[in-house]
Amino acid sequence: MDDPSSSAPRRGTNLPRMGDFNLTVILDAVRRAPEGLSRVELAQLVGLSPQTVSNISRRLLDQKLIVEAGKASSGPGKPRTILRLNPSGLYALGVHLDPALTTTVLLNIVGDVVEHSVVPTPPSHAPGEVVAAIATEVERLVDASGVPPEKIAGLGVAAPGPIDAKEGTVVGPPLLKDWHRVPLRDSLAQATGLPVTMDKDVTAAAVAELWTGTPGADSFIFIYLGTGIGCSVVLNNEVVRGVSGNAGEIGHIIVDPDGPPCTCGLRGCVAVACTARDLVARAVESGVLEAAGEGGDLARLEELCRLAEEGNADAARIVDGSAACVAKAASVVASAVDVDRIVFGGPFWNPVSARYLRQVPDHLNRFSVVKGIHGYSVAGTGVGNDVGAVGAACLVLDDALGARAERLLLAR
Amino acid sequence: MDDPSSSAPRRGTNLPRMGDFNLTVILDAVRRAPEGLSRVELAQLVGLSPQTVSNISRRLLDQKLIVEAGKASSGPGKPRTILRLNPSGLYALGVHLDPALTTTVLLNIVGDVVEHSVVPTPPSHAPGEVVAAIATEVERLVDASGVPPEKIAGLGVAAPGPIDAKEGTVVGPPLLKDWHRVPLRDSLAQATGLPVTMDKDVTAAAVAELWTGTPGADSFIFIYLGTGIGCSVVLNNEVVRGVSGNAGEIGHIIVDPDGPPCTCGLRGCVAVACTARDLVARAVESGVLEAAGEGGDLARLEELCRLAEEGNADAARIVDGSAACVAKAASVVASAVDVDRIVFGGPFWNPVSARYLRQVPDHLNRFSVVKGIHGYSVAGTGVGNDVGAVGAACLVLDDALGARAERLLLAR
Numbered sequence: 001m002d003d004p005s006s007s008a009p010r011r012g013t014n015l016p017r018m019g020d021f022n023l024t025v026i027l028d029a030v031r032r033a034p035e036g037l038s039r040v041e042l043a044q045l046v047g048l049s050p051q052t053v054s055n056i057s058r059r060l061l062d063q064k065l066i067v068e069a070g071k072a073s074s075g076p077g078k079p080r081t082i083l084r085l086n087p088s089g090l091y092a093l094g095v096h097l098d099p100a101l102t103t104t105v106l107l108n109i110v111g112d113v114v115e116h117s118v119v120p121t122p123p124s125h126a127p128g129e130v131v132a133a134i135a136t137e138v139e140r141l142v143d144a145s146g147v148p149p150e151k152i153a154g155l156g157v158a159a160p161g162p163i164d165a166k167e168g169t170v171v172g173p174p175l176l177k178d179w180h181r182v183p184l185r186d187s188l189a190q191a192t193g194l195p196v197t198m199d200k201d202v203t204a205a206a207v208a209e210l211w212t213g214t215p216g217a218d219s220f221i222f223i224y225l226g227t228g229i230g231c232s233v234v235l236n237n238e239v240v241r242g243v244s245g246n247a248g249e250i251g252h253i254i255v256d257p258d259g260p261p262c263t264c265g266l267r268g269c270v271a272v273a274c275t276a277r278d279l280v281a282r283a284v285e286s287g288v289l290e291a292a293g294e295g296g297d298l299a300r301l302e303e304l305c306r307l308a309e310e311g312n313a314d315a316a317r318i319v320d321g322s323a324a325c326v327a328k329a330a331s332v333v334a335s336a337v338d339v340d341r342i343v344f345g346g347p348f349w350n351p352v353s354a355r356y357l358r359q360v361p362d363h364l365n366r367f368s369v370v371k372g373i374h375g376y377s378v379a380g381t382g383v384g385n386d387v388g389a390v391g392a393a394c395l396v397l398d399d400a401l402g403a404r405a406e407r408l409l410l411a412r
Numbered sequence: 413m414d415d416p417s418s419s420a421p422r423r424g425t426n427l428p429r430m431g432d433f434n435l436t437v438i439l440d441a442v443r444r445a446p447e448g449l450s451r452v453e454l455a456q457l458v459g460l461s462p463q464t465v466s467n468i469s470r471r472l473l474d475q476k477l478i479v480e481a482g483k484a485s486s487g488p489g490k491p492r493t494i495l496r497l498n499p500s501g502l503y504a505l506g507v508h509l510d511p512a513l514t515t516t517v518l519l520n521i522v523g524d525v526v527e528h529s530v531v532p533t534p535p536s537h538a539p540g541e542v543v544a545a546i547a548t549e550v551e552r553l554v555d556a557s558g559v560p561p562e563k564i565a566g567l568g569v570a571a572p573g574p575i576d577a578k579e580g581t582v583v584g585p586p587l588l589k590d591w592h593r594v595p596l597r598d599s600l601a602q603a604t605g606l607p608v609t610m611d612k613d614v615t616a617a618a619v620a621e622l623w624t625g626t627p628g629a630d631s632f633i634f635i636y637l638g639t640g641i642g643c644s645v646v647l648n649n650e651v652v653r654g655v656s657g658n659a660g661e662i663g664h665i666i667v668d669p670d671g672p673p674c675t676c677g678l679r680g681c682v683a684v685a686c687t688a689r690d691l692v693a694r695a696v697e698s699g700v701l702e703a704a705g706e707g708g709d710l711a712r713l714e715e716l717c718r719l720a721e722e723g724n725a726d727a728a729r730i731v732d733g734s735a736a737c738v739a740k741a742a743s744v745v746a747s748a749v750d751v752d753r754i755v756f757g758g759p760f761w762n763p764v765s766a767r768y769l770r771q772v773p774d775h776l777n778r779f780s781v782v783k784g785i786h787g788y789s790v791a792g793t794g795v796g797n798d799v800g801a802v803g804a805a806c807l808v809l810d811d812a813l814g815a816r817a818e819r820l821l822l823a824r
Contacts, residue, residue: 010649010815012437012460018430021820025424047822048424162782171785219655233749235652236818237422242750243631244785249747252779254666257679264779266740267669328678333748335661337645338654367676369661370574373583403422405817406648408433410459 011409019056022048024403026056027065030085031110036069038080057083065089065109085110090400091147093155093194094393095134096201096386097121097184098347099175099227100296102130103386104137106145106152107393109401111212115141116386125177127187135191153400154195156392158204159184161230165245168198175227197395199241202230202248202346204391205381206239209343211394214382220341221333222381223326224248225348226388227277227297229270231333238404253332255325274325276301276348279318288314298347305351316355323356327363334364340374345381346388353380423821431468434460436815438468439477442497443522448481450492469495477501477521497522502812503559505567505606506805507546508613508798509533509596510759511587511639512708514542515798516549518557518564519805521813523624527553528798537589539599547603565812566607568804570616571596573642577657580610587639609807611653614642614660616803617757617793618651623806625755626794632753633745634793635738636660637760638800639689639709641682643745650816665744667737686737688713688760691730700726710759717763728767735768739775746776752786757793758800765792 029045030037037045043053060066060083067086073079090109095102099121106115117137122129138155160173168185170176189196199207206222222232230248233240240247251271252264259268260278272278280300283289288307289300307315330342342364344356357378364376383390398404441457442449449457455465472478472495479498485491502521507514511533518527529549534541550567572585580597582588601608611619618634634644642660645652652659663683664676671680672690684690692712695701700719701712719727742754754776756768769790776788795802810816 010437010440010458012434012458012464013430013820014460014464015430018425018427022424025422028422046422046424048426052424052426162785164785171782217655231748235647240647240749243629243752244750244782246782246785247748247750249750249781250744251781252747253744254669254680257666257669257671259669268666332662332665332744335664336643336659336745336748337652338656338659338661340655367664369663370583370656370658373574373576373656373658405820408425408817408820 011411013408013410017408017410021403021408022046022052023056023059024401024407026053027060027085027401028403030066030083034084034110036082036084038072038082040080042083063089087112088147088151090397091145091152092393092396092400093138093141093152094158094204094389094391094396095138095155096158096204096388096392097130097134097160098201098388099125099160099173102134102137103389104134104141105386105389105393106141106147107390107397109397111390111394113386113390114147115145117141125179127179127182127184131184131187131191134188138192138194152194154197154396155188155192156204156395157184157188157196157198158201158388158392158395159198160227161200161202161249162246163198163200163244165199165241168196197399199245199392199395200230200248201226201388201391202232203239203241203245204395205345205383205387206232206234206391207394207398208383208387208391209345209381210234210237210239211397212383212390213343214379217339217341217377219339220343221330221337221339222343222345223330225276225344225346225352227275229275229326229329231329233333233337233339235337235339250329250333253329255328256321259325270325270329274322279304279322282318283315286314286318288312288318298351301348302351305355308355319352319355320359322352323359324363326356327360328367330360331364331367334376335367335369338370341377341379343379343381345383347385349380350385423823425820425822429820429822433815433820434458434464435468435471436813436819438465439472439497439813440815442478442495446496446522448494448496450484450494452492454495475501499524500559500563502809503564504805504808504812505550505553505564506570506616506801506803506808507550507567508570508616508800508804509542509546509572510613510800511537511572511585514546514549515801516546516553517798517801517805518553518559519802519809521809523802523806525798525802526559527557529553537591539591539594539596543596543599543603546600550604550606564606566609566808567600567604568616568807569596569600569608569610570613570800570804570807571610572639573612573614573661574658575610575612575656577611577653580608609811611657611804611807612642612660613638613800613803614644615651615653615657616807617795617799618644618646618803619806619810620795620799620803621755621757621793622646622649622651623809624795624802626791629751629753629789631751632755633742633749633751634755634757635742637688637756637758637764639687641687641738641741643741645745645749645751647749647751662741662745665741667740668733671737682737682741686734691716691734694730695727698726698730700724700730710763713760714763717767720767731764731767732771734764735771736775738768739772740779742772743776743779746788747779747781750782753789753791755791755793757795759797761792762797
């Protein structure tokens with residue numbers, strides 16, 4: 001445990017920091033405008049002087065991060081040059097390590113997936129084999145893409161938690177056999193020769209939503225439906241990571257006082273009440289699904305949700321009950337930090353999405369203590385199924401280019 | 413509800429913003445060193461150049477916010493001039509509006525309470541009467557203090573939630589009769605002629621802890637034991653307020669699956685399981701306290717906790733049960749945002765503090781999913797019983813002087 005008395009004064013800022021920050025602000029504004037922006041529009045949007053915008057644009061053009069993309073005329077005066085992101089200006093690799101599957105993507109700066117692969121994670125889970133397998137996929141993808149290695153900013157890894165962010169270790173996720181403080185970040189850096197950034201899968205997913213998802217509010221919570229259920233908090237465009245990088249643990253929020261007993265000694269927690277595995281198990285108990293069904297949890301959850309949509313009352317009861325439970329968990333976190341937007345994603349989102357999108361808003365309003373002040377918007381991620389791997393690549397872009405206020409402060 | 417598609421690019425920064433921010437950073441560092449600091453020490457602490465520190469110190473000396481307070485020699489070389497906060501450089505007023513009592517304080521910039529009063533809140537709760545009563549107390553305190561009005565930066569108000577932060581209204585707290593969207597901020601500004609800042613009581617309490625509490629971690633949660641129980645989240649020295657200023661609502665976290673039914677339709681929520689009123693009611697049911705005891709909830713809770721400390725098993729069971737419940741709620745929030753420090757305060761903290769400080773850490777560890785990465789530190793607020801009113805005054809200081817990164821960004 002850190003010594004709490006070690007709290008130090010805030011750090012100041014200086015001109016070089018300010019310049020770097022304004023550069024990321026300009027890049028951020030250009031990134032959010034796929035149709036491009038003129039220098040005049042940029043200055044208005046970010047509040048900087050035309051001279052500053054012009055100088056920074058020059059730096060970004062020199063670095064080939066943006067390009068001049070034609071002219072636009074709006075009324076009298078001379079037509080303005082439009083600036084756009086240069087899709088081939090910078091790339092990032094991302095890998096999502098899941099106990100069953102390893103997903104790897106190469107992302108360009110615009111957020112498009114240029115290369116993509118899904119391979120089985122080595123079943124032994126031996127850390128050396130896992131690292132070697134990732135390094136092989138990374139090399140294969142870079143070769144296939146033809147992208148010059150010097151244009152690749154780094155490799156991001158989305159790992160199951162808990163992690164030790166400072167050490168770059170995966171501490172002991174329940175579903176990776178015999179993983180105890182595996183130094184995944186450094187091992188991958190050594191195996192690939194790339195700078196490596198690591199975060200929890202749910203954190204990476206939230207960063208993906210910020211970078212390449214549907215444009216939305218700058219504060220939201222991201223509910224990640226994976227083997228477990230996690231929840232990232234995004235406040236003012238920044239993902240909350242917490243003191244050890246383990247923010248997002250909501251497995252022990254009690255969502256059903258009549259639910260099954262939990263390892264924590266209480267009952268009805270998220271971890272035992274509404275994961276995909278719980279729904280499938282409940283469907284088997286009720287005779288809705290056969291005991292030895294085909295496929296993994298995903299295929300069986302898809303079958304359950306299809307039955308529910310077709311009008312099978314037992315299937316509907318199970319899926320709808322989980323919507324109420326997940327909404328309760330979302331409501332607890334949203335109420336604690338007061339956000340009004342809930343974004344869903346993760347591997348098990350797709351099958352439940354239709355019913356959740358219909359039902360979760362009503363549950364949220366039912367639990368709300370700020371009725372009459374604001375409602376809630378509920379959406380599925382704009383990123384899609386690879387949100388973990390895309391998010392991992394976005395960690396790299398965010399490190400390199402994110403307009404984060406902390407970037408302004410002098411390092412200790 | 414705000415249109416979520418209204419998300420705009422981040423704003424840039426410029427030289428005047430940078431200067432203002434660095435000034436608050438210097439002031440923050442001086443404030444955290446009651447024994448004072450030399451310019452050389454300051455430069456090292458905040459990472460700024462000696463020249464910048466010297467220029468800013470000059471501005472602060474001119475504004476009389478800091479003073480030169482003697483020389484210190486440390487080894488060879490010429491003795492260094494020590495800079496300290498000037499206690500009479502700036503003042504702030506704070507009022508905590510509680511359904512039963514109105515507490516008003518005048519705080520100096522060091523965080524000392526210069527004047528203090530507690531008066532009954534007008535029993536009618538009529539907004540006009542409440543505002544007039546506060547204005548009278550404010551005027552009385554300023555007169556009594558002899559502080560020149562131009563040295564008073566403003567009036568902060570800590571109100572029961574929910575509030576509408578943008579409008580400055582108190583929306584409809586359960587215990588203020590007939591309060592529906594009362595424009596408290598503007599009414600008080602009109603009645604006192606002072607600039608007024610308003611926040612929820614639990615937010616104000618967390619700001620107080622940041623400004624004048626025990627120096628601690630820069631991220632923590634603050635559990636406020638009032639008529640209800642609230643929980644503020646502080647991340648990197650900044651209090652999370654949320655989209656409408658209503659962060660901190662944890663009343664519907666389920667902490668006891670066997671608990672009593674709640675208005676939300678579930679059961680065992682914080683709001684019905686572990687408030688002071690719940691403990692007193694349970695003590696009456698068990699025959700530990702008499703049905704018609706003397707005094708209000710506070711006096712009766714004190715009696716209950718005294719009995720528990722004296723070895724009354726029923727009393728101990730009730731108080732200890734509440735420690736487990738409150739710890740569960742704290743664990744839910746601390747796990748979601750990954751903080752490792754829990755600070756308690758509020759009017760009902762004092763009586764339970766001995767048992768909670770002994771028991772809550774074990775409960776937190778029991779619920780923890782990041783065991784082996786970090787433990788938790790648990791403490792009572794360093795601010796004391798007036799934490800709401802002191803916090804209200806700190807809102808004003810924080811607005812005027814807080815070293816918040818957002819201060820760097822250009823206004824829209």
